[in-house]
Amino acid sequence: MNLNVSSFSLLSLTLLLLFSPTVTADNITHAFEKYSNFSTMSDLFTKTKLTTLISKYQTITLLAVNNNNISSITNKSAIELKNILMTHVILDYYDELKLKGMKEKSIMLTTLYQTTGLGEEMNGFLNCTKSKGRVYFGSGVKGSPLNAEYVTTLYHNPFNLSIIQITMPIVAPGLSLAVLPPPPPPVPLAPAPAPSTMNAAMAPSPSPMSGATPPAPAPAPGPGKEDNASDSNVPKLTPETETPEVDSPAPTPSADNEKIEAADKAGKTSSACKTRFSFEVVVLLMVFLLALLGFKLELDHVV
Known part of the structure; x- marks a missing residue:
């Protein structure tokens, strides 16, 4: 009896594997045809012949970027572009229901690039992190930014093929130069109000003890037309030479000093007498x- 049950279970599993749907190139192409805004990425998968490679797997999740945000990788070389696109192919099934049911944590996802044997320092893996109800994707390399955010699920055939939209392409270190999100537009600053004459007059002048450099004196007003006319008749003055310093004369003795000196002389004279x-x-x-x-x-x- 046990043998018959075991045989039936094995036969059921074999039939399930034989008749289970597989990912095909046609499935991927038809899934992208419904969304014209993703035509660039569909063409890139076809040109790099990744649709044929993907068809060897039964469970695939594609990370798709729309035409407006994928231009940052379209100018890469053929090899770089193929490696970058392979990191957007996850060898597992994820859709909106599965991503929303994730706990607030980070998980590592295996990509098609990892199967090439060329992966280094986890650049064949993706970091999927859920934080505050939002899901972010980035390279599995330590320190890589999580710039690509989950937007929506475009297509899903449960446990077979899923195509989900992210905000920007992911470029792992070692595959090409990193792609950074565009900076936000600068916020215009309001012009500072010009200081009034009263405020300028009331502003304290810098103290000489503070070490601040005093402001340069305002330039003297230029000569008028009459002054310009007489410039040619006025000889130019040569700069004065510095005069040597002269010792200042000794101070004139005061009346008290004269009396003291006279008394000293008189005392000396009387003593001699x-x-x-x-x-x-x-x-x-x-x-x-x-x-x-x-x-x-x-x-x-x-x-």
Whole structure:
């Protein structure tokens, strides 16, 4: 009994695989034919013969970009373009229902480029991240931006073929130069109001201690017509040579200084006079004593 059940299950699985629908080039072409705004990407898949390669797989999800946003990769070489388009082919099935049911997280998706064996540093994988209810796609290489956002599902044949729209093409590092989203248009700035005369007059002048450079003086008004007429008659003045610095004269002595100097001189003179008078008195006294001594000796001699 168990053998019969096992045989029946194996037969059912074999029949399911034999008669299950597969992705074909016609399916992809017909799916794109319904959307004329995606004709450029449909032509690129046909020119690079990727539709034939895709038909070997039973489950495929194509990431499509409309004609307005795909121009950034149309000028690439044939090899670059084929490699870039292969990274837009996911070897799994995703549609709006499956993407909306994703949890807030990031998952890695295998692309057709990974099957070539040329993938390096995860550039054969896509990073699919859901954040705040929105789904973003980017290269699986670490640090790559998630610039391509999910828009809508264009075509879906459950678990066989799905074509979903994203906002811009994804270019993995190593395949070509990265494609960045266009910058937002600049916001015009309102012109600043011109300062009034009163505000200009009330503005504080820079302090010399602050180190700020003082504003340059306004140029002198140009000569009038009469001044221009007389310029030819006026000789030009040669620049004056710098005069050498002259030592400033000594300060004139004041009256108090003169009195002090006169008193000093008088003091010195009086001291000299006193010294001289004392010396003369001593000399006269000695002469008197000698004379007295001589007189006494003479008196003794007479006696």
